[in-house]
Amino acid sequence: MHSSTLETNRRRGFDCLCGNMRMAARSVTTLYDGYLAPAGLTAAELSVLWCVISVQPVSMQRISETLAMEKSTVTRNVAHLCARNLLKVGAGTDARMKHVSVTRIGQEAFVRALPHWKAAQRAATKALGEPRFKAMVTGALRLARARKVAAA
Amino acid sequence: MHSSTLETNRRRGFDCLCGNMRMAARSVTTLYDGYLAPAGLTAAELSVLWCVISVQPVSMQRISETLAMEKSTVTRNVAHLCARNLLKVGAGTDARMKHVSVTRIGQEAFVRALPHWKAAQRAATKALGEPRFKAMVTGALRLARARKVAAA
DNA sequence: GCACCTTTGTTGTAGCTGCAATCAATCGGG
DNA sequence: CCCGATTGATTGCAGCTACAACAAAGGTGC
Numbered sequence: 024m025h026s027s028t029l030e031t032n033r034r035r036g037f038d039c040l041c042g043n044m045r046m047a048a049r050s051v052t053t054l055y056d057g058y059l060a061p062a063g064l065t066a067a068e069l070s071v072l073w074c075v076i077s078v079q080p081v082s083m084q085r086i087s088e089t090l091a092m093e094k095s096t097v098t099r100n101v102a103h104l105c106a107r108n109l110l111k112v113g114a115g116t117d118a119r120m121k122h123v124s125v126t127r128i129g130q131e132a133f134v135r136a137l138p139h140w141k142a143a144q145r146a147a148t149k150a151l152g153e154p155r156f157k158a159m160v161t162g163a164l165r166l167a168r169a170r171k172v173a174a175a
Numbered sequence: 176m177h178s179s180t181l182e183t184n185r186r187r188g189f190d191c192l193c194g195n196m197r198m199a200a201r202s203v204t205t206l207y208d209g210y211l212a213p214a215g216l217t218a219a220e221l222s223v224l225w226c227v228i229s230v231q232p233v234s235m236q237r238i239s240e241t242l243a244m245e246k247s248t249v250t251r252n253v254a255h256l257c258a259r260n261l262l263k264v265g266a267g268t269d270a271r272m273k274h275v276s277v278t279r280i281g282q283e284a285f286v287r288a289l290p291h292w293k294a295a296q297r298a299a300t301k302a303l304g305e306p307r308f309k310a311m312v313t314g315a316l317r318l319a320r321a322r323k324v325a326a327a
Numbered sequence: 328g329c330a331c332c333t334t335t336g337t338t339g340t341a342g343c344t345g346c347a348a349t350c351a352a353t354c355g356g357g
Numbered sequence: 358c359c360c361g362a363t364t365g366a367t368t369g370c371a372g373c374t375a376c377a378a379c380a381a382a383g384g385t386g387c
Contacts, residue, residue, distance in 0.1 A: 039312075040312050041207040042242075043315035045203075046222075048196045049345090066197070070188075083337095091201050092198075093376080094337090095376080099374090120335065156192065160191075160195055162307060162311050162314065163196045167199045204374090217342085236366080252342090271366070272366085273366070
């Protein structure tokens with residue numbers, strides 16, 4: 024491989040949306056997990072908890088769509104939070120469906136975690152600058168939602 | 176919890192940079208993996224391959240920093256690619272260090288994957304629009320690099 | 328009612344990820 | 358030269374992620 028080609032590859036490697044998004048997600052997760060640790064929750068757990076609290080009672084399918092997460096992953100992640108008594112699952116309107124809802128303990132954990140989450144948000148805002156922070160928040164959401172479009 | 180509070184929570188859940196970045200990373204990874212599948216590589220594998228090809232010979236530590244990936248994760252991911260004869264590891268200048276480099280098979284796989292990667296990039300660009308696509312690419316890179324700053 | 332398809336959720340398998348602990352090699356100060 | 362701190366890499370453990378295959382329930386057309 025010629026050195027010019029090598030240079031091109033080096034540069035273009037960081038033009039990869041996927042690679043950069045995965046990198047950024049790893050970094051941001053580490054940052055938020057650090058802030059959330061005292062609250063006993065991880066960023067991934069908080070996401071699911073937040074989704075359930077907002078929409079409850081909510082089906083596995085709905086969580087899957089809301090968080091752009093594979094349905095089998097939802098099953099496992101919810102099971103994990105159930106084991107810690109943060110969530111509970113009951114029968115849905117449909118016998119196929121399950122209704123996930125939050126427990127008292129789960130609500131308390133959520134409320135306890137919120138200030139830590141806010142601190143993490145502030146830290147990220149400070150590191151990026153307010154405009155870029157907002158742009159990334161909305162851009163990432165748009166990207167997550169664009170999945171169905173691009174996949175079609 | 177009052178319904179007004181609930182509404183607030185529903186809205187602010189998607190203000191979470193971490194949650195949104197993780198969502199987006201999942202979606203984008205699925206998209207790229209779909210495009211890359213015919214080439215026999217995943218997006219995660221291509222990232223490592225790209226890094227090694229650009230910088231080789233490169234230490235585990237250097238890959239870890241370049242890709243904002245935990246060093247132990249690098250060890251495993253590289254081992255995985257070695258098992259498929261895409262990468263090879265040798266002794267580094269320092270007896271502690273290891274030098275990772277690409278094999279002929281690895282280079283061929285990389286070259287074969289590039290058109291598929293480009294197609295994925297085009298699909299993402301089309302879904303987001305050119306300006307937003309570019310903004311996300313550079314924003315994600317900045318976010319990944321901002322890690323050390325924010326963690327300090 | 329039955330055959331067929333869709334929807335919803337779970338399980339098997341496999342890979343990605345990070346933290347803590349560990350080991351080996353190196354470096355720096357005495 | 359030796360001791361302690363640092364650096365580079367690995368391993369054990371645990372959790373996140375997705376795809377494929379499956380099972381169960383519901384819906385549709387005949």
